[in-house]
Amino acid sequence: MTAPTTTPAPPEGGRRGRWIERWDPEDETFWRETGERVARRNLVFSVLSEHIGFSIWTLWSVMVLFMGPEYGxxxxGxxxxxxxxxxxxxxxxxxYTFAVARFGGRNWTVFSALMLLLPTGAAYLVMEPGTSYGTFLAVAALTGVGGGNFASSMTNINSFFPLRKKGWALGLNAGGGNIGVPVVQLIGLLVIGTAGATHPRIVLGVYIPLIVVAAVCAALFMDNLAPVRNDAGAAGEALRDRHTWIMSLLYIGTFGSFIGYSFAFGLVLQTQFGRTPLQAASLTFIGPLLGSLIRPIGGKLADQYGGARITLWNFAAMALATGVVVFASVIESLTVFLVGFVALFLLTGLGNGSTYKMIPGIFRARAVEKGMAGAAADAYGRRLSGASMGLIGAVGALGGLGINxxxxxxxMTAGTGTSAFVVFLLFYVACFALTWAVYLREPAPAAEAAVPAESGRSRLSYSEV
Incomplete structure (x- = not known):
């Protein structure tokens, strides 16, 4: 059998850019000789673009630290x-999820990176006392395009890697992107510590050239996968599958917590513990940084032990850490609060990696449940997991909205965040119960791996996804 080639084919149907016509990462010979090199190159520049996208999405977690009393x-608010x-x-x-298949992963990465110039430039223009609150609200809304970069990036990278490597690859892609949160906060800290809290435009000026660099690198070094096509049937099937919505709820608990806490950490320190902008900024970046760095480890552990198992005990630990935060809020101890809150960030990152690893494994198991095997099951798993990732990512990100x-x-009602943390604790307990009930209570007989019984290999159940 001739190994699939990655030589870009001539443009078809008016398409332009670097297109790979055939792609089979599950073929070990193809992966070893050609696929891995191409996939890793695309991963590197996907991380760069997503990293800056996260920085712009969370830009206002930094801008609000510059907004003293003179902003009103x-x-x-x-x-x-x-x-x-x-x-x-x-x-x-x-x-953004479905744009990858419509326009190509490389092409969409270039476009989505350039789109970040819009909210960054707008913030540069309006960030000063006297600007109306409605204007600030509109500009803050524009930064949401940075959040979309995550969905398109994860969908794109999911298509490049084989199932056995997805936990590591998706964890690294997402973790490298998530680091954009503490990086923009560190830049904010540097500006406040050197130029003072009256110069927010310096932060924005740093990012404008970086956005251009990310777009140029994507144009030069990334590829489009022609086999990845928009599939309305896949989207509809993913919407109807209960596992899409179960994983969405679990992702609210992990990523929703990460992004919600990342946005709110500095404000909580200022509002509840009376920290100055400089004091808050000097602490805000720590949690998101650690949570980002540990995300690939969560994916790697999930590859080794099963995403469901890692996710289950991660939620138990999140509930425990939240209990520490509630206790710290009651006794008004900043030290204990920081210990509990940083632990929460670490656990959200770990859980982000393990939950995203579960998605392709679940849909691969669903393919076997439908009687598929081998390449057909692999293709079905990629098709459905790609379609579901954007939906799961969108619902999960709404958890950040709920937290804020x-x-x-x-x-507004109590002057502290204690009651909010109690709600979060109860939610993590519910996520623990849901993970156990659906994926670990007992093996799903129909969800076995496509390996012959006589091979002697253990078959996959949902506990191993």
Whole structure:
């Protein structure tokens, strides 16, 4: 059998750019000789673009630290600004997911990177006292396009890697993107610590050339996969599959927590513990940084032990860490609060990696449940997992909106975030129960791997996804 080639074919049907006509990562010979090199190159530049996208999406978690009394925006108003950015970022993830198949992963990465110039440039123009709150709200909404980059990037990279490598690849792709959150916060800290809290435009000026670099690198070094086609049937099938919605709920608990806490951390420190902008900025980046760095480890552990098992015990640990945060809020101890909150960030990152690893494994198991085997099951798993990832990512990101709205309500009614954290704790307990009930209570007989019984290999159940 001739190994698939990665030589870009001539443009067809008016398409332009670097197109790979055949792609079979599950073929070990193809993967070893050609596929891995191409996939890793695309992964590197996908991470770069997604990294900057996350920085722009979470830009207002930094901008609000610059908004002193002269801006006339109270804490509730600031929480609503970052909640707006979270909401838009969640919603645009759905069209961004399907744009990869419509326009090509490379082409869409170039376009989506350049789109980041719009919210960054707009923020540069309006970031000063005297600007109306409605204007700030509109500009904060624009930053949501950065949140969409995650969905298109993950869908694209999912298509490049074989199932056995997806946990590592998706974890690295997402973790490298997530690091954009602490990086923009570190830049904000550097600006506040050197130029003062009256120069937010310096932060924005740093990112404008970086956005251009990301777009140019994507144009020069990434590829489009022609076999990845928009499939309305796959989208509809993913919508009807209960596992899409179960994983969406679990992803609310992991990624929704990560992005919600990343947006809110600095404001909580200022509002509940009376930290100055410089003091808040010097602490805000720590949690998102650690949560981002550990995400690939979560994916790697899921590859080795099963995503469902890692996810289950991760939710138990998240509930415990949240209990520490509630205790710290009650006794008003900043030290204990930071210990619990940073632990929460670490666990959200670990859970992000393990939950995303579960998605392709679940749909591969669903293919076997439908009687498919071998290459047909592999193709079905890629098709459905790619379609579902954007939906799961969008719903998961809405968890960040819920967290910010919960904080807003908690501070408006009680002056602290304690009641919000109690709600989060209960939700993590529910996610623990859901993971156990669906994926670990007992093996799903129909969801066995496509290996002959006589081969002697253990068959896959949902506990191994």
């Amino acid at each position: 925006v109270d804490p509730a 600031k929480f609503f600004l970052i909640a707006t950015a979270t909401l838009v970022g969640a919603v645009v993830r759905v069209p 709205l919960a904080f807003r309500q908690s501070f």
